[in-house]
Amino acid sequence: MNYAADVRALARKDLLLELRARDTLPAMLLFVVAIFVVFHFSLPTRSSDLAASGLLWVAVVFTALLGLGRAFVPEREQRMFDGLVLTPCDRSAIWLAKSLATFAFLALAELVALPLFALFFHGIDGTTVLAFLLADVGICAVGTLVGAMAVVTRARDLLLPLLFLPLAIPILIGGVGASVVASPGRYLLFLALYDALFAVLCWASFEYVVTE
């Protein structure tokens, strides 16, 4: 089997698992709707649209965090990690497949969240959608690696946000910048740079996270 086939098989396993168990995606959807309602009541009546745009990013990052927290739970509960590591494929394929699956969940959650945000708060332009796509790549790449780290620690769910949020601050800056300024080119470029840099780093270092 070559690399692409390995990745496809591993990602297919995650998507199939979600399709049958429906553990993650419904929770993410419910969470993002709930958080919009919370935001509505935390924004005073005359607060600007810009504040709502910023909060949308907070909502998406937290929703992603929810999905990432669930990402390695099947492996942990079924004690599948050793099996995965022992499979005769490159270890980075495990990371890539898991990132792709998480990306699919996050993109689906956003497919519901963004129109809902437009309905509840204000409209969203194409640039913001593009910024979300770029940000999702970074969030899933870094989040999957950090999730694999957190799952082997004693603190587990507690540790994931602590490990992830400092790394997500640049994504948030790039994303909010792209949504609120008039010429978002450099922010989109920054997000792409972040994605490329951290994707390569995660791809290269995942093997060390899952092996001794």
Next chain:
Amino acid sequence: MPAGGTMPLVGRSYRISLPALAAASLVLVTTALVLVFFVAPNDADQGFSQRIFYFHVSIAFTSYLLFGLGAWKALVHLWKRDPNADLESYVAIHQGVIFGSLVLITGSIWARISWGHWWLWSENQLVLFLVLFLFYAAYFMLRFSVDAGPQRANLCAVYALFGVVLIPVSFLAIRLAQKFIHPVVFTRHGASFGGWIMVTYLVSQAAIIVLAYTLYRVELSGKRLDTRLRELRRAYA
């Protein structure tokens, strides 16, 4: 020595001895203090308080060096499986966080005296150190919630490498954020940077670097002694 053969080789020999380093940092720090307080001229608009600059900037630069050293040792661990590298990486990052906290404190004091606020989101350096502080605090959380062993060493090494990539990325991001969060109100040191100011800065910088390296070595030898003691206890038990 009983069970000597099973004991892992911990520790390495250094070219400069610890007492020599301690003496050098004492001399350098004293010289730097004399230069900062008695020789360097008063700043034209900020007056006496500007002298904190010599420490603030030197400490900031030194903590970057320490974070860099931590990442380098992490890379050495992943690459060569050097048994010392994991502990060295941890100690370097620990010292980096201590110096990083000092950057936050001195920066805060300086901001308070110069601009009347304890915290300024428009100060890139301060914001960057806050992000790094959060990041490396999470590093400690990670380290202390995994049992000691090769897996912990690997996880910490990977996270330490992320840190060194995060530094420039965050710096760039914070610069970009200024465009929509805050206009740049304060620009610092447009004036020339020569004569005694330069000498004082360079001496303070050298003093802080040597001091940091001394502290790094002290902590390292303490930690190694700890490990060795634990192993001896286990061997005798």
